[in-house]
Amino acid sequence: MSRRAAGAVVLADGHTLSAFMLRRLFVGQCLVLALHLTYMPAWLGGLAALVAGYRYLQLRRRLPRAGVVLRLVGVAALAGGLWLHYGTLGRMEAMIGLLLGVYLLKLLETHSRRDARVVVLIGMVATTVAFLHSQGIAMAAVALLAVAWLIYSLVWLAGAANARQAWHESAWLLGLAAPLMVLLFLGFPRFGPLWNLPQADRAATGLTDEIAPGDIADLSRSDRRAFRARFEGDEPAPGERYWRVYTLSEFDGERWRRASPSRFATALEQGESPWVAEGRRSPWSSVTAPRFEAELLLEPDRRPWRPSLGTPQISGERLRWLADGTVEGLTPLASRDLLHLSSSGMAPSWLEPQGMHRHTRLPAEGNPRSRELAQRLWQQAEGEPRAFLAALMSRFGEAPFRYTLSPPRLTSRDRVDEFLFESRAGYCTHYASAMAVMARSVGLPARIVAGFLGGERHPDGHFTVRDYDAHAWVEVWLDDSWRRLDPTAAIAPERIEQGAAAVEGAGDAYLADAPFSPLHLRGVGWVNRLRLDWERLEYRWQRGVIGYRDEARSALVARVVERLQAFWNALQEQLSSRAPLTWLMGLVLVGVGLCGLLVGLRAAWRGHREGRDEALRIRRLQAWLTRRGMPPHGGESPAAHLRRLAGSAEAAGPALRDCAHQFERLRYARLGPGERRSRRQILGRRVAEVKRRLASQGRPG
């Protein structure tokens, strides 16, 4: 028996929340803010501290509650701050900031249980909104903690007497709910978005669709993940891991630009349809069978690019297939997403609808020395394109050309000339650009492809492609097909085989912007193993939980149905092979046996409890008597009840009297454990006797 400790959650007046409860709410707020920490303006943390400090002082010094003016000023200041920070309140980030701010400010006017519950509800919404930023393991773990804490606060609000009780109840609630949650998660049908909601804005990172020699070096400074991939079937060899993203075919003497469908459409004043088609299958692709089937786990990005190993052919969802043999998503990705994409592993083999002349176009003048060199080599090759290209490649492979990620800056108008005849140091964009210019100058169609080369292969078989794997190479139209030609392979073959990290003299630029990246410690065995393990776990989590979409759900449900079907079939077979009667008998026997076992267990349990608790035994006897029309009178003690009945019950009289006597002894006398046990046994026998005799004599008149 415990009277609950008064005023733990509420103050003595019975409805105002105590400082104790407000502290719990504040801890919940801190946990929810922790989820948003890297995505929200930092001053929201200050706001939390400010509001909590105000409440602390108010309760401590017994100041009046925050008036309506103060609360309005708080909301106005919040909106103003967000407007200054984001420049608008219409963006997703600003709206999330508003939600968080209101969640924090609500503490100012939280005085009753009802208010506290509203605060917890807003906290739940804020927790969910954090998932729009990231659905990683760390986020899920902290969110789990936050939700557990919020539930814990609710249990306090419902009247928990102490922390142990509150934790105990929260653990039961969350634990018992978990299986149901898993079932719902696996079985609930998934729909497409019902309507469009504002999406969080993602920074555009990684590749750009415009390259001047020098650009991709910036990417080599970053270890940001671009995407991850897993192959069903064949994996590409290291020299085949060319992920095509963009083709750049417009050269203005300085920069290479992508000729996107929309640019064509505006330039030619007609629709995009000749250059792009939506669907699940490439409309351009010829009959070649897909070589690689990749499952890509893409990172969010503002642009809808999708990487493919060679020419994309078939996809699991609707995409925009471009005529240059690349592919785009219908919308940019706001969060990580899975994509199934089959591809050929080779450059495309069809002619674009706008014809080939676009790929031989060069500015009328510029880079005269390169053109001259190209003409000379062309003549030496006697107009044979292969010989010409081989000569070019071998030229790059010789000294004094060198590969470096921090080349001297090119400043003149004729950058290709400057690179080829003066600096002679550079990386993929320099070489690819020079090669494409020279090929075009002798009339060979050529373009630059921007994408990724390589990727880190994890022991479990998935690849991680990072920003520093970004690469540029050349495609040349030869014998009715585009041919991939990578000049970097001539100058730095280790870049192709082992990745950007292996390049000697890659220099200080490699990972320069990620000083704390664990990738620096690749050489340290256990650190690297730990990193790989973590990345594998992350990858599985992302694939399994985040990528759980309708296809995965249907597949799972189908598998379950299939299993059940198989089981049912097996049962049917068994049934048909033997006599159904035997089966029926067997089932009935098993059922009866189980029921008997349950009844026996229940009786044993009751007997066990009654054997230790005479009050329970007497209460049950009284209940039995009541059912037989001999209830106790109001206010009558159990012993008095039995003695009264003993007068009218002939045969059962002595047993009833003895029951009353034994019960009183057990209840009130000081007994040793041995005597107590023996008296309990006697009581048990007497109770049985009473029931037997009364049952045999029927109802007493």
Add this chain to the structure above:
Amino acid sequence: MAIAPGMALPQRRLFLLPTRFGVGWAVLVLLLLLLGINYQNSLAYALSFWLFAVASVALLRTWRNLLGVRATLRLPAETFAGDEVRLGVVLEGGRPRHAIEVHAAGGRVTEESARAGSTILDLATGRGEATLRLPACPRGEQRLPLLRLESAWPLGLVRAVAWLASDEALLVYPRPRGEEINEHRHAGPGLESGDFAGLRRAVPGDSPARLAWKQWSRTGVLTAKVFSTPPRQQLWLDYDGCRGDLETRLSTLCARVLTHHQAGDRFGLRLPGVTLAQGEGASQRRQALTALARFRSGSNPGGTP
């Protein structure tokens, strides 16, 4: 609808009602599900399912928290009209139960009185008791108010409600009131014990102050000192001897009964139609007070002034 005291709360008499917070929770789950659908966000799906599952489990646990609770009432020993009634409530649950509220129906005039008529019990060991303070009630046999057992444990999403009705009646004595109470108390003889009158064998229950310790050390026999009782008044308390209306007269008589009992007097009671013979002691006091409490003007042939 209601159950009787001493009866384990059965499933049919236990009602579950959603609270406003429960409705809010349902809206929250829907909102999170919409977030999950529209943003194709697996964790938002998972959280909304989890909160739904938590609510289902909470529903069950709320129901289970109140199911099978056995409530018994402890009536106050005696109650005078106008006094607050202190009604003891004992809850037994067999297993730990939490935050069970007991409310007395009616009398919810102000927040103050509403709170006085309710209490929260925590049956951490399977048993708990508390006292309900009910508002004053008039003289006579009063039915006990309907008691409401409630629990919103563990989350406050739903409220399990059951009603408890007792057929026991509370006998409320008249409110003792009279100008002569104080006079009687001091002027009345026999408030103090008189002179030493001898020894008698001690019986259990004798006050230690009255035991003759010296004699015990001398003789080995435990005896108690007896003092002479002062001469006591023999009197009749008469309804017709009082002034005022019915209740005033009963109040005055009640005050006299209490005073004379305290003084140790022998007294009898004459009410119109009811006569209680002279007597003394606790039983006489109880009988007199009961007669006063039960007295009705209808049974009074003389009529009230």
